[in-house]
Amino acid sequence: MAVALMAAAGTFLFQSGANYRQHVIDLAVAHRAPDAPGTVEEARAEVAAVMDKRAAEDLPYVFIGLPTTISGPYDDMVLPSWAEKPDWELELAAVISHPAYRVTVEEALEYVAGYTIANDLTDRATVFRRDMPPIGTDWLRSKNAPGFTPLGPWIVPAGSIADPSDLQVTLKLNGETMQDESTNDMIFGVARLVSYISQTARLLPGDLVLTGSPAGNGIHWGRLLRDGDVMDGSVTGLGAQRTRCVAEDAR
Template sequence: MSVIPEPSSALFAGPFALGTLSAPDGPPFPALVTPDAQVLDLRVAFGDERLTTRNLLETWESALPRLRALAGDSGPDRKRLAGFRVHAPVTPRQVFQSGANYRQHVIDLHVAHRAPGDGRPEEERRAEAADIMDRRASDDLPYVFIGLPSAITGPHDDVVLPAWAEKPDWELELAAVVGRPAHRVSVDEAPAYIAGYTIANDLTDRATVFRRDMPQIGTDWLRSKNAPGFTPLGPWIVPSKSIADPGDLRLTLKLNGQTMQDETTKDMIFNVARMVAYASESARLLPGDLVLTGSPAGNGMHWGRLLRDGDVMDGAITGLGAQRTRCVAETAQ
C-alpha cells in the first residue's frame, strides 16, 4: 500500500509540486502538494472531474500561473498528505531512457562485464573505458532508447522481481518531464520544453541485457528493463523553475539502509538539456513524456550484490523528494 507518513521536513524544493494521489478505495486524482504536506485536489480547483496530471502538462504554459496562485492560497480545501496513496505522478505516452551517461558508472560496468577470454588486468580495462567515454563526449553522441509506460509504478509500491530475472539491479535516475511538444529543438532551447523533474529507478535485469542466442543483435532492452513495475517513479513532479541547477543534484540510493549510490549529476557526460535535445532529433516528444538521464556509479554489478526478495530501496534526489520500494519475488506472492 503506497501510503506515506507525515514528513518531518520539507518534501521538496519550491512552493509546490504535482502528484497523483488517491484516498483509500478512491480513484487517483491530480494534486497540488506543498512542502509542508498540504494537498489540494486539482479536479476541484480547476472544475474538471476528468482532469489528470498529464492534462495539466498539456496546457502547462497556462496551467503554471494558476498552480502558483493556488500554492499561495491557504484555503479550506487543503488536506493533510498522510493517509493518501501516492501513485506515479504522471502516466506518459513515451519514455526515453538513457544509457552510459555517467562516466564512473560506465567505467565500472565495463570492468564488471568482462568479455569471455579477456584476461587483461582491471587497470587496463578501466583505461580503455575511460578512453571510450572521452571519445563519446567529444563526438557528442548520447545513447537513448525507448522504454514502456507499462513498466512504471508508484514511488512506494512493491516491485515484483520476475522469476526469470537472474540479476535484477537498481539504477536511480533524474527524469525530465516534458511540458511542450518538442521536435528538433536545440540544446539552448531544450530547457524551455522541460516542465519539471522527478525521480525514476530504472531497474534492469543484467542477465538479459545482451542476447545470448545471437550476440550480433546486441542489447535487449525490452526484456531487461520493461517488466511491470520495473520503473518506480516519483513521488512528485517539481517544476523546473524550482530546481536551480539540474547539473548539480545529488542522487542517493540505499539498499536496506546501506548507501550504494551517492553521486551528483555533475558526473553526467551529457547534461539534461543535451539529452532532451538529442531525443527530439529523432522523435516528437509530447507533454508528460519522460526523459531519463542515466544512472550514476554504485549499481549492484559494481557491488556484486543484486536485488532479491525482501530488499528495500530508498532513493532520493536533491529537491525532488524520496521514494521507498520493497522487492518481492514473483514466486513469493
Template structure:
C-alpha cells in the same frame, strides 16, 4: 494503504502528484511544501483533468498552479490521507544509457568478456577513452522504454522469476511540458515542465542476447517488466530546481548507501539529452527523459536485488521514494 509522510520534502512551493483514497479513483493534485493537498479537479472545475492534460497546457497552467499554492482559502487535506501513484502517465519513455562516467567505467569492467585477460586498470583506461570520445562527438545513447513498466514510488517491486540479476539504477527524470522536435540544446530546457525520480531497474543477465550476441542489447527483456520503473513521488516544476548540473542522487539498499553521486558526473547534461532525443522523435507533454544512472549499481558491489530488499532513493529537491522487493512465485 501506502502513503507519503510529511518528511518527504521537495524544492519550491508546490509539486504535482497523482493521488487516491482507498477504493477511489486516482486524481491530479497539487502538494504544498507543508504536505497539504489540493484536488486539482475541483480547483480547475474539470473532473477529467489529469497531470498529463495539465502538462499539455503548461504555459498557462503553471501560473495558475502557483496562485493555488499560495491561496490559503483553498480547501486542503493532509498528504498522509492519500496513496501516492506515479505522478504522470507518459505516452513515451526515453531512457539514457552510459551517461555517468564512473558508472560506465565500472560496468565496462564488470561485463568483461571471459577471453579478455587484460588487467582491470587497462580496461578502465579503455572505458575512459571511450567516454571522452563520445563526449567530444556529442553522441548520447538513448533507447525506448515502456509506460507499462512504470509503478508508484512506494509500491512493491515484483522481481520476475526469470530475472537472475535484477539491479537498481536511480535516475533524474525530465518531464516534458511543451512538444519538442529537433530543438537545439539552447532551447531544450524551455520544453521541460519539471523533474522527478525514477529507479530504472535492469536485469543484468538479459541485457545482452545469449542466443546471438551480435544482435546486441535486449532492453525489452532486461528493463520492461511490470513495475520495473518506480516513478515519483511527484513532479517538481523546473523553476524550483536550481541547478540540474549539481543534484545529488542517493540510493540505499536496506539502509546501506550504494549510489551517492551528483549530476556533475554526467557525460551529457539534461539539455543535451532532451535535444538529442528530439532530433529523431517528437517529444510530447508528459513524456519522460531518463538521464542515466551514476556509479554504485549492484554489478559494482556484487550484490543484486533479492526478495525482501528495501530501496530508498532520493534526489536533491525532488523528494524520496521507498520500494520493497517481492519475488514472483516461480
C-alpha cells in the same frame, strides 16, 4: 506537484544508457571476461577514452521504455520469476512540458516542465542476447517488466531546480548506501539529451527523459535484488521514494 501515475497512452520513457562516467567504467570492468588481455587499469583507461570520444562527437545512447513499467514511489516491486539478476538504477528524470521536435541544446530546457526521481530497474542477465550476439542489447526483456520504473514522489517545477547538473543521487539498500553521486558526473546533461532525442523523435507532454544512473549498481557490488529488500532513493530537492521487493512466487 504530486506525481500521478503517467502510464496513460502517449507517455513514453526515453532512457539514456551509459551516461555516467564512473558507472560506465564500473560496468565495463564488471562485464570483462576473465581471460581478457591487459590489466583492469588499462581497461578503465580504454573505456574512459571511448567516453571522451562520445562526448566530443555529441552522441548520447538512448532507447525507449514502455509506460506500463511505471509504478508509484511507495509501491512494492514484484521481481519476475525469470529475472536472474535484477538491479537498481536510481536517476534523475526530466518531464517534458510541450511538444519538442528538433530543438537546439540552448532552447531544450524550455521544454522541461519539471524533474522527478526514477528507479530504472534492469535485469542484467537479459541485457545481452545470448542467442544472437550480433544484435546486441535486448532492452524490452531486461527493462520493461511491469512496475520496473518506480517514479516520484513529486514533479518539482523546473524553475525550482537551480541546476539539474548539480544534484545528489542517493540509493540505499536495506539502509546501506549503494549509490551516492552528483549529476555532475553525467557525460550528457539534460539539455543535450532532450535536444538529441528531439532530432529524431517528437517529444510530447508527459514524456520522460531518464538521464542515466550513476555508479554503485548491484552488478558493481556483486549484490543483486532479492525478496524482502527495501530500496530508499532520493535526489536533492525532489523528495524520496521507498520500494520493497517482493518475489513473484511469494505473492
